[in-house]
Structures are given as C-alpha cells and as structure tokens.
Amino acid sequence: MEPCQLSATQAASLIKSRKLSAEELMRSCLARINARDALIRAWLHIEPERAIRAAREADKLQASGVLHGLPIGVKDVIDTEDYPTTQNSPIYAGLHVGRDAACVSLARGAGGLVLGKTDTVEFASSGRKALTRNPYNPAHTPGGTSSGSAAAVADFMVPLAFGTQTSGSLIRPAAFTGIYAMKPTWNRVSREGVRMYAISLDTVGWYARSVEDLSLFASALGVPRQDEPVALRDLRVGVCRSPVWSHIEPSGAAALERAARGLRESGAQVQDFVLPAQFDTLRAAHAAISHREAGVAFLPEYVNAHALLAQGLRDKVENSDGISDATLLASYATADRCRPEFDALFGHELDVILTPSAPGEAPEGLATTGNAVFNTMWTLLHVPCVNIPAGWGEHRLPVGVQLVGPRWSDARLLAMAAAIAPTIDTDSQARLDALW
C-alpha cells in the first residue's frame, strides 16, 4: 500500500508513532500527482521542493496537532501566505497575498502542510471552468466549483482538502468523485481570506475519504468531536426528496433508495419526510440573494478589470436578472423565516435528513460542472451537510447522498454520519481498485 492511499487518520497515527515520516507521505502524494495530474489536472500550483522541505521540518518536531504532517489541498479562492491565490481569474494571475486564510491558518496550526492550490471555477462562481477531470472518467467533470480539491482527494493525491460552497460547490463534486464532504453550518468556520461571492451563502468546507477523516479535519477547525457514538437503531432518518425532485435522474433516485434501504436494514427508523410548503420558495430566494450579493462582491473587478471579468459575473454586477431591492429583502425574509422552522423539525421526531447530493452522476464534458439544484436550499438554510458516497451510476461514475441536520449541530451530524456511512458506502475498496 502506498502512503498516499492511507486515510488521514491512519497517516496521522503512523506519523505520530514514527512508523511513517511526513516526508514519506508527502513524497508519495507528490508521486501520485506526478503520475496522474497531467490527466486529472487537479492542481493549479504546487512547489514540490517547498512541500518536501515543510514535511522534513514537521519530521523534526514531536507531533502535537491532530493534522501533524498531513498534506492538504487548498482551493485557489482561499488565501495562502506562501503560494499565489489566483481565483482562476486572469486578473489575479500569480498574485501573492502573503497571509493565510483563517481556515488555512487553523490547519497549519494543527500541523497540516499545504501541498498546493487546487483548480476552481473562476472566483468559485461562474465564468472560466477548472480544467480538472473526473478521476473515474476523464471525459466527465468532477463537478464544481471545488473541482480540483474534490478530484485531488478522490484520486489519492492528498488525504484532505479545502473547498467552498455558495450553491452546491462542495457537496456536488464530492458526490461526483466518490468522496466525503462536510459543508458546515454557515460561519461555523471563519471564511476570512476566502474570496467572497455571496456573503450570506459562502461556506468553507472540506473533503476527505471517510467520515473519520472529516471529523479529524473538523476538530482542527474548531468543531470538536462528539465522543458518544450514535446507535443506528435510535436514529430517525427522514428521506427527503425535496421540492426539486423533478430534477432527479435515475442514478440519483436509485442511490437514494439504496441508501434508505441500507439504513432500514441496519435498524434505523427510516421514514419519508416532506418539508413544509413554504420551503418550496427557498430555491428562488437563493438565486436572488446569490445574484445580488455577487453584484456587490464583483463590483471592484467590474470597475477595474472589466475586460478580464467573465460575462456571467458582469451580468451579476449589472443585475441582469433585474432583481429589485424589495425582492432581495423578501428573499432574505424567506430564508430568515425558514431557518428556525427547519431547526425546529429536529429533536422530537427527526434526527437527520437523507437527501440527494446531486441529480445523478457527473455530466460528460467540462463545459458544465453539473446542477446545484439539490444543494442551494440547504446552503441558504445555513445547515450542515455531509456527502456520503452511495454507489455507482449507469456510467460507472460515483453517486452520492447527503445527510443534513439543523444549524450548529455539526459535531452531532458527523457522529451520525460515522454511524450511517457504513450502511450506505460499501464501495471504498472498489473505488481504490478503480483508480490504481
């Protein structure tokens, strides 16, 4: 087994007990990148010598942080003090910011080593797509906008990576690449130093290849582990087809049914769950808010680098959808009413929601990163979501389902995901075999 195949938790444990060096792990990840990234193109910027040097320095120290010696990928809309932060925009090509984003600072504080910057859709918004390809079939997208981070973790180039979600940019790529993703509660982890797209929606999150690794990473970011294990038979799971079920594809529908069946067979209490009718309006509210807030966020580039800004972002500044101030405020009000109502669903009759992560498999080609229709509602609700790989679609590409809980239940959601994941994701060995 190559070190880069280890989970983050395994690798951290081996490094701590000196059975593996951080340098060996870093070299293994770099070798994997060297072998595969000409095809996958997950990375925008790596500096192998710097990364190896950092690993050697880590090896001189006694492990103290939970991420000691672990290589981490960073979506290139997130600032790093050492590497450039380009946001995949020609406006910022080669720009060195000189200060770590809050999430990167926390990862480094826990001993994590930034391996490099991963490709992203321009500004994690619209415009220029990442060049990244799906590791399971390079003719398909890995999803976006966190394209590079998802593909890098999926392809065993790095055990952990940061992404961001404003619509569905964390969960969807995880579903398309067969990995785990945590989109935490909005502002559960500081978004400082992460490119702004829509301030009410933008959320920093992370990728790994197991729930255990998501939790390890979470603990470094200020989301403490919930130690009491969750018993499946006590769990009341609501299977939510959501107001956008008409967008589901056969592979997505089959994955949700398989997941629900697996959970039921493992003893969980699985019921269909229908959201109150007013939640139907959240999708439109998300669209209005993201459009208008993007208009604020991209005004500087619109003014100062007009020709280099993608037309889709210029449209937002020009408010091409004609969303009035009144509609913006009504959209905020819709979200504000639904959030506490959603939180209140949990506790008495429901512990967690199971819902699709995406319509189905990753689409062919790189012109689209897929549809975020199954994600925007949860992003707007500010609630934590965890993607769990849920088998394969008809094109032998991964399909995912997500677990959703109420705001600020991030630690509990991860604990539930740890109990639930083995009943849904029985293919981790198959994924490894497919890529090696």
Added chain:
Amino acid sequence: MEPCQLSATQAASLIKSRKLSAEELMRSCLARINARDALIRAWLHIEPERAIRAAREADKLQASGVLHGLPIGVKDVIDTEDYPTTQNSPIYAGLHVGRDAACVSLARGAGGLVLGKTDTVEFASSGRKALTRNPYNPAHTPGGTSSGSAAAVADFMVPLAFGTQTSGSLIRPAAFTGIYAMKPTWNRVSREGVRMYAISLDTVGWYARSVEDLSLFASALGVPRQDEPVALRDLRVGVCRSPVWSHIEPSGAAALERAARGLRESGAQVQDFVLPAQFDTLRAAHAAISHREAGVAFLPEYVNAHALLAQGLRDKVENSDGISDATLLASYATADRCRPEFDALFGHELDVILTPSAPGEAPEGLATTGNAVFNTMWTLLHVPCVNIPAGWGEHRLPVGVQLVGPRWSDARLLAMAAAIAPTIDTDSQARLDALW
C-alpha cells in the same frame, strides 16, 4: 485657505479643471499631518514620497473618476496592496498583504489616492486602543474603533477616510470629532479584505466633512446619487430616543432636542417616535451575536498566536459569556424578525429617524473609546445611518445625531441628509476655526 481645508467635492472640481493639482492637495494634507500628527496620532503608516508620487501620476492624467486626485485615509483593518495592514495587532506588525480590499480597490478605481493607514482599536474589536487623540481636546478620545480615520478627517489631514462598524465604530467617532459618517446597509459595499470581527455585523463605511462629500465617496463605492432633491417640508422625521435612552447624557439630550427643533423650524414634520417593544431585545441580541461570531473570527490567532492576542478576544474564543448555540440562534431570529418590521415602518408615516449617535461628548482619556449603546441596535438591523454634527457639549467637544433609514435606502438617506444637515449643523466654520 489651505488646499487641505477644501471639501472633497471642491477639491475634486478644482483638480478636474486644473485649478489645483493633486500634488498640491497631497502636499497640503501631508503638511497638516506633519504639523499635527505628533499630537493627534491618527496615522499608523504613511509614506509621503509614495503619496506625492501617486499624486504626480494622477496629475498626468485627465480626471475621469469622481475621486480623481483625492487623498484617502484607510483604517488599518482594511487591506491595501502597497502599505502594511497591521490591524493594530502585534501579530501582524509590518505585514504586507499585496491585495487591496474591495472598498480600496473601488476608491482607487475612481481615482482616489491612498495617503496611508489610520490607527484603530486592535482588530477593530477590543484590546489595544488606538493612540489617536481628539483634535478638539487631545486629552479626550476621538472614539473608536475607527479612531484614526475619524480624527484625520476631523483635523483636515485628509478629506475622506474609510472606517468600519460592528457595534458603533463609525458613527460614534464621527459624533465625537464633529464630522459626517455613513454606515451603509450591511453588505451594501463589499467587506472583502476587511478584517472580520462579526460577519453578520461588520460594515464598511466612510467619513467626510459634509453630506455632499459622503455622497461623492458613496458614488465611487457603488451607491449612486439620488438626483431629485428632498424638500424638507415633505419630510416626516421620527425623533427616536430608543430603548437605551437611560444612557443619554445632558449634552446628547440637548443635541437631539436642538436638532429636532432646527428641523421643525425649517418646516419638516417632526414627531416623537417609539419603536415597537420587541426592539428592546436587539441590544442583547447584538451582544450575543458579536461575542459568538468573534469567537469564530479570532480562533486562528487564539490557536497560533495566543500570547499576542488581547485577553478580551481570547475571552470571545473561550465564550466567556457562556452564550449557548440556542441563544445565538435565538438572537439571529430576533434580528431576522425585527429587520423587515423596521423597514416596513417607513413610507406611509415616516421617512427618516433622528436619534442620538452617542450618549454625549467624547470621554476623557484614551482608556475607553466611549459607549456604543446608541449604535448596536442599528448595526444589527443592517440599516444605513448618517452622523450629522449637532453642536457642542459642555466641554466644548462635538456632539452628533444620526439619521437612520430602512435597508437599501442608502442613496435616499444621503439625499435626506443633504436637506436636513444645514438645519442641524450650523457650526462647520466654528470647527474650522477651532482647529486652525
């Protein structure tokens, strides 16, 4: 008259018509700083040669932007690509970020010239105070946390400056130093590149010495001018003593009465206005949200630079006030309910609220920057506020009142302020005389 005494609007007009050069204006501002800043200490970082060079470059160009050739002060929690951004924290001493904050980028895009960085309370939060003194009496604070920006504009060192407000950090210093301030609607201007303290509250705003100049600056920041003038006799002004009136001091009460009388005598329809009872809870909601959100924002420094972080900020990370997740969410819900209710007050019976900017005059000493009790509610409501100088207190220090409107009425609020200010602020010549 010295060029530095000109309003921004006057100076921009003279520069455009080549009757004044940007270099002359910059040299005049630098001379004022040279003469006064050893006493006032508004500036953390200036580079006179760089500023003069930038002014000379501006003089080579035909004026196109509305701020062409105007020197601007930037609170040192706001990133600038040329000057360091220290946040008045030893953790970031001398740090060069290499990228302008969005607001700075917009100001430069309109032809503005960054003169330098102004002193601030540590992280615009709590901890180390600015060393800045009140221009009208250096034994008194200029207020905070935007201490340096307010004092620099008040003292004629610069016609325009950026500040930020999370509690009362824009409006209160303006009141204490006899200048005008605009705290726009939350996220009306992008906060990207501005140090995060409490994401739901932090607001970028600006200082000037007249409403006309506030509007000029606003137009560069994406808040277009409302061209139709406002007729005073049509204005329905609600005099709001607010739920925290018990904190008012005699000078603050007298200023509010004077302002209301001036408005009434000028033909406006002035009525007392009492907010609905549920607004009484906003102050506590603001405290809970700012405390918990600061706990997220300062976690990186807590982890990585513990000894250098002020105890007041460590307390927030440790949640020393013991604010539960449920209380945080209930506080969000309070704000979410009150915001549309507040907006709905306007239109039928009310055009604008007149309310104190601070309890009274600036306190003596630099150990406190004064009390934000008259500001936190409006910040949490996300509504635009304009400070108007409203005469003098018993210690011959300035006192202010603020105008408040509904969300996203920023342009209209400035238009109303332009009509209202002359009836309240009759002392601009006295302020000039006092400082020269």
